[in-house]
Amino acid sequence: MTDAENDSPPTPRGRRVRWLLGILLVVVLTVEIVLIWPHLSESIQNLGDLRWGWVAAAVVASLASMFSFARVQRCLLGVADVHVRQRQSLAVTLAANSMSVTLPGGPVLATTFSYRQTRIWGASPVVATWQLVMAGVLQATGLALVGLTGALMVGAKTNPFSLIFTFGGLCAFLVVAQYAASRPNALEGVGITAIRVANAVRKKPPLTGIRTWKHIVDQMSAVRMSRTDTARAFGWSLFNWVADASCLAFACYAIGGHPSFAGLAVAYAAGNSARSVIPLLPAGLGVMDAVLVPTLTAAGLSGAEAVSAIVVYRFVSFILMAAIGWIVFGVRYRGVAQDEEGPDLGPLWGQSK
Numbered sequence: 001m002t003d004a005e006n007d008s009p010p011t012p013r014g015r016r017v018r019w020l021l022g023i024l025l026v027v028v029l030t031v032e033i034v035l036i037w038p039h040l041s042e043s044i045q046n047l048g049d050l051r052w053g054w055v056a057a058a059v060v061a062s063l064a065s066m067f068s069f070a071r072v073q074r075c076l077l078g079v080a081d082v083h084v085r086q087r088q089s090l091a092v093t094l095a096a097n098s099m100s101v102t103l104p105g106g107p108v109l110a111t112t113f114s115y116r117q118t119r120i121w122g123a124s125p126v127v128a129t130w131q132l133v134m135a136g137v138l139q140a141t142g143l144a145l146v147g148l149t150g151a152l153m154v155g156a157k158t159n160p161f162s163l164i165f166t167f168g169g170l171c172a173f174l175v176v177a178q179y180a181a182s183r184p185n186a187l188e189g190v191g192i193t194a195i196r197v198a199n200a201v202r203k204k205p206p207l208t209g210i211r212t213w214k215h216i217v218d219q220m221s222a223v224r225m226s227r228t229d230t231a232r233a234f235g236w237s238l239f240n241w242v243a244d245a246s247c248l249a250f251a252c253y254a255i256g257g258h259p260s261f262a263g264l265a266v267a268y269a270a271g272n273s274a275r276s277v278i279p280l281l282p283a284g285l286g287v288m289d290a291v292l293v294p295t296l297t298a299a300g301l302s303g304a305e306a307v308s309a310i311v312v313y314r315f316v317s318f319i320l321m322a323a324i325g326w327i328v329f330g331v332r333y334r335g336v337a338q339d340e341e342g343p344d345l346g347p348l349w350g351q352s353k
Contacts, residue, residue: 050312054254058247058316065243066321068236069093069135075233076134077118079225080127091328092117098325101318134225138237143272146241150265191217244268244317251313252296255305263299270295289314 070089077084092114100110111132118128191213199208225233245268252259259267275288289310296306 051254051256054250055312055316058250058254058312059320061243061247061250062317062321065240065247065317066090066093066097068240068243071236072135072138072233072240073114073118073131075229075236076131077121077123077127079229079233080123080130082118082121082123082127084121088121091332094321094325095329095333096325098322098329102322102326134233135237138234139240141234142238142241143269145238146245146265147269147273150262150267150269241268241272247317248292248309248313251316252301252305252309254312255308257296257301257305257309259296259299259301263295267292267295267299 067086067090070086070093073089073093074084074086096110096114099113100106103109115128115132118131119125123131192210195209195213196206199206245265248268249259249264252264271288271292274291292310293303293306296309297303301309
């Protein structure tokens with residue numbers, strides 16, 4: 001469907017929904033600013049002289065993170081012969097990210113929005129859902145790899161042999177991941193067994209979660225990925241995390257801090273993991289920051305430097321990217337009819353940063 005076709009006049013119901021969402025967005029953003037401003041203003045006073053070159057580098061890194069996530073989406077859809085331009089994919093990525101990090105229930109709304117756009121591009125319901133599932137799997141794998149790399153480097157300082165064993169385990173993990181991507185049906189029995197064991201330990205009914213697992217496997221089985229396809233998509237997904245972690249590193253450099261590379265990787269992975277476990281607050285505000293401060297301190301920053309670095313990182317990766325995303329949404333998607341129902345997926349598979 002062309003952009004001209006997308007610009008059809010909105011229905012009365014669509015206009016009402018858009019107005020309600022706009023009002024809700026203004027209220028939410030106002031509340032968020034009121035709640036976090038005392039902490040931000042206190043931290044800003046401690047920033048001192050920023051190194052603006054590093055701030056600019058942080059902005060470029062954050063934009064590169066968005067660009068790479070859009071490439072992941074294009075790679076996955078391309079496997080199913082759904083071909084879109086980079087600017088289309090990037091626009092959806094930016095808009096979905098803004099929904100995810102600013103609205104109540106944002107991850108679900110972002111997932112539904114992304115699903116609807118891929119349907120407009122010509123993806124079938126199964127392919128559109130499969131793309132979201134695989135993007136989530138690749139994201140989780142990439143984040144685990146970033147954290148593993150940091151832990152590996154920290155451990156190698158005291159035990160060089162851990163480098164060899166960890167690297168071997170990483171290679172084995174990547175082989176298993178590629179096998180799972182190309183033959184997802186092979187995972188069904190293994191997953192069911194693991195779920196039954198987990199249910200027994202948690203004293204829950206043995207069939208709890210099995211239906212959801214079968215649903216995920218069915219979606220992953222919709223399209224078979226070759227090793228080349230898997231490597232390309234995983235490479236862009238990993239670069240997505242590396243670019244965002246670089247944004248955090250550049251924020252540290254901008255306030256004069258010099259964290260260790262290993263400590264920074266561990267801090268970044270731990271912060272994002274905490275944000276995923278407790279996804280109630282927009283962009284993990286409070287939760288992710290509570291993890292980043294002590295881990296960045298352990299990485300070599302003082303407490304004041306850690307807080308200031310997080311302020312810069314949050315301004316670039318959260319506030320600036322959200323603002324850009326809402327501008328894109330307002331310019332490109334306002335008034336566009338959205339009639340497709342979203343996929344039956346939880347926040348884990350949403351497009352967010």
